[in-house]
Amino acid sequence: MVPRTCFAARLSILVAVSTATQCLQQGPVDAYVAGLNRALRGPRRRKADLMAEARDSLEDATEAYEADGLDRDEAERRAVADFGDLGEIVPGYRAELGLAQSRRTAVLLFLVMIAQPIVWQEGAWAWTQQPDAAMPLLDVVQQAVRVVGTLAIAGAFVALLGTGLGLRYPWLRDRAARATALFALVCAVLVGAMATVMGLFSSELGGSDLAGLGVVGGFVLLPLTLVSYSAQRCLRLA
Template sequence: MAGGGVIDDYVTGLGRALRGPRGPRLDMITEARDSLLDTAEALQGDGLGREEAERAAVEEFGTVGEIAPGYQEELSIAAGRRLAATLFLTVPLTTVMWSVIWRIFPTAPMAYETSPDWFVPVARGLDILQMLIGVLGGIALFALGRGLRRIGRPRLVTRFLGLLVWAMLPVMLTLSGALMFGSHGPVGFGGYPPGIGMALVSLLFWGLQLYCAFTCLSLTRRAPFPACA
């Protein structure tokens, strides 16, 4: 059933008011529109005119200022869940992929012999850090999923994840840069093409993490939602 002007205007205003991941946002808007259309159709069946039925449906549904805060909260949770899943999957995967690359494409033994003393401790420290971030991502994913009812302020979890990425990524970049450029060890770029490919994959993952973290911080920057009509 095609929507009329009142409902379309309302849904357009709601869509402009909401910010967050595109998929969940479109799903919310579509769900709101379908609910309004169903209500308007029922009211029209009771004898109201089309425009009057749509106005009554919108009034019953609530103004954008009344509805948007709840929707926006859900979008911030969705953004946190997306970042948590990204960390849980990509950060440990990066560690595993580097380990596999070294095993499949080993460098010359001399490369290990000439690497500085700090190379192995830094490499292991980076692996541990990445695994810890992956574990935190998994915990946050559970908290924002099945554990959502047990946490009082899910927005804080979303914000924590965003801050975690922005705090830890420079550390990870520094450690990775030291391993890649600060030594002549097995991950030096010179003479080790597989390392170049893996580095590009790592940069792609980091870019995705930063994008998701920026979204989380943007959605939780101010509490919760400005009133709007």
């Protein structure tokens, strides 16, 4: 009976040989596209489009060289050389993915912020009732929520335009991703903090701490966490 250690060693050798064989069977174009794919992170759909465009360009160039009399392997090598070194083209592709991620971030932020007036509509829910006694701090927080919320909705709408139609303008295109990501992160922190304070006041407004914080977590903090994650990905790509 073959010991398990020997079997595992043989299996690892077979896997290594199989991988090496696949690499040898890859042509220059396949290897180049695979390397480009490994070097990029970002929205899957946009990344898939970029990979398809790169492969199509390389295939067209390869066919042109073949038409000039070169064999397939040499034609692919020439096409890859013309396309450029990965170190030179990856930043450009990463910027494209950053723009796509900024668009996603802007959409998420807008959807989250446009729902907040409903969640915090005065007097509509237990956590938005007016207290019997004066509460200066609550008044300040409510006013801050209105101001920050309005600015966040307006900013999210501008970000939508900037990451859409605005990309036609080179000066805006170069700044849209980072600006959108930073704005989204600031909004997430400010709105999340104020919503948490509002949730803590819910017990004094006729509700319960659990209910108020549950609303904050489900309708504010969780969506804003998704916005923050998307914004951070955007910054890494910008």
